[in-house]
Every structure is written in C-alpha cells, then in structure tokens.
Amino acid sequence: MPKFLRARPAQDDGEDRKIRRLAGARHAPADWMERARIVALSWDGLAVPAIAARIGRHQNTVRRWLHRFNVAGLDGLGDRPGAGRKRRITEAQRSAIIAMARSEPPGRLARDGAGELSAEERGPAQWTLDTLAETARDAGIAVGRSQVRRILLAEKVRWRRTRSWATSTDPEFVPKGPASWSSIPPRRPAPR
Numbered sequence: 001m002p003k004f005l006r007a008r009p010a011q012d013d014g015e016d017r018k019i020r021r022l023a024g025a026r027h028a029p030a031d032w033m034e035r036a037r038i039v040a041l042s043w044d045g046l047a048v049p050a051i052a053a054r055i056g057r058h059q060n061t062v063r064r065w066l067h068r069f070n071v072a073g074l075d076g077l078g079d080r081p082g083a084g085r086k087r088r089i090t091e092a093q094r095s096a097i098i099a100m101a102r103s104e105p106p107g108r109l110a111r112d113g114a115g116e117l118s119a120e121e122r123g124p125a126q127w128t129l130d131t132l133a134e135t136a137r138d139a140g141i142a143v144g145r146s147q148v149r150r151i152l153l154a155e156k157v158r159w160r161r162t163r164s165w166a167t168s169t170d171p172e173f174v175p176k177g178p179a180s181w182s183s184i185p186p187r188r189p190a191p192r
Contacts (some may be wrong), residue, residue: 005063007042008070016043018074035065035077042066093141097151100135101127101159115169127159 010016022028022036034055041051048066052059068076106123124131132152133145152159 005048005066007039007066010043011073015074019043031079032077035069038062038065039069039077089141089143089147093136093143094151096139096141097132097136097143097148098155098157100139101132101152101157105131129159132159 010019019036019039022032023040025033034057037055038051041054046054048059048062052062055062065077070076105125105127107125109117109125111117123135129145129149133143133148136143136148
C-alpha cells in the first residue's frame with residue numbers, strides 16, 4: 001500500500017502563521033509563496049495529486065517540497081546554497097587581475113634624468129585584454145581573454161587608455177583642448 005505524503009503539523013502557532021501568511025502574500029518571492037502554498041494546502045487536507053493539480057506543478061515537485069519542509073521546516077522551503085557552476089578562479093585571483101589592470105604596465109615608456117624616453121623590454125607598454133590575460137597566466141592564474149573582460153566590466157575597471165603616453169619637451173607646447181561648437185561643422189539633414 002503506498003505511503004501518503006503530507007506536511008508535518010506546525011510546531012507552534014508562529015510557524016503556522018508564517019506559512020499561511022507567506023502562502024497568501026502578494027509581495028514576496030514567488031518561489032517561496034508557491035512552496036508555502038504547497039504546505040498550507042497539505043495542512044488543509046489535500047493529497048499530493050490534488051495539490052499538484054491546484055498549483056499547476058508536477059506531483060514530484062510537490063513531494064520534494066513537502067519532504068524538505070518535513071525535514072527542515074520553514075528553512076527547507078528556500079533554495080539550497082551552491083546551486084550553479086562553481087567559479088573557476090578564486091576571489092584573490094580576481095583581485096589580482098583587477099590590481100594588475102589598475103597598475104602601470106611594465107614596459108611603459110618613461111623619461112630618464114636627461115629627458116630621453118626609455119623602455120625596459122620586460123612587458124607590454126599598454127594593457128590590453130590579451131596582455132592582461134597573458135600576464136595573469138604567467139602569474140599562475142588560468143584565465144582567458146573573455147573572462148578578464150567580464151571581470152573588468154563587472155568591477156567597472158578601465159583597461160583602455162585613450163590618452164597618449166608621450167608629452168612634449170618643447171617649452172612652447174600647448175596641449176590640444178576640446179573642440180568647440182563653432183569649429184564643428186553642422187550635420188546636414190538626411191534626404192527623405
């Protein structure tokens with residue numbers, strides 16, 4: 001003879017009140033509301049097939065949530081931690097990639113005491129996604145170019161440098177300012 005699965009009785013009035021309030025809530029997470037509704041319908045005397053038909057879910061789904069409620073109570077209605085794919089790199093490695101992107105590139109040109117530009121050939125002159133990924137791999141972090149891009153975009157770190165690395169030694173040099181509206185020709189309207 002098959003065993004009928006029902007939600008265990010509420011341990012106290014507080015648990016009963018919480019479940020019923022959550023089952024009838026309008027502004028709560030939908031998954032929690034549905035799971036609380038499963039428990040409340042079981043307390044009202046409905047069997048698993050009737051509950052599944054009422055909420056529009058499979059009977060195995062109803063059985064799973066009733067079983068989890070019976071084992072863990074209200075906490076069993078939540079999602080278990082660790083769902084989804086685990087991260088391939090640690091938080092420390094992510095921080096190292098971000099710090100690398102914010103640092104000066106190792107092959108960047110610098111002026112020596114005489115004012116001459118010189119560079120050490122020990123790394124890239126500018127950070128690009130490829131050079132960041134390669135430097136991270138050299139440091140022992142198994143990461144690809146696209147993952148470096150996702151990390152930097154998520155942290156809002158700029159790795160592209162639009163300004164020039166060279167400055168003039170001419171004492172009369174004046175840097176170019178922003179373009180004014182009067183120097184920009186107006187657009188012609190597109191023909192219809």
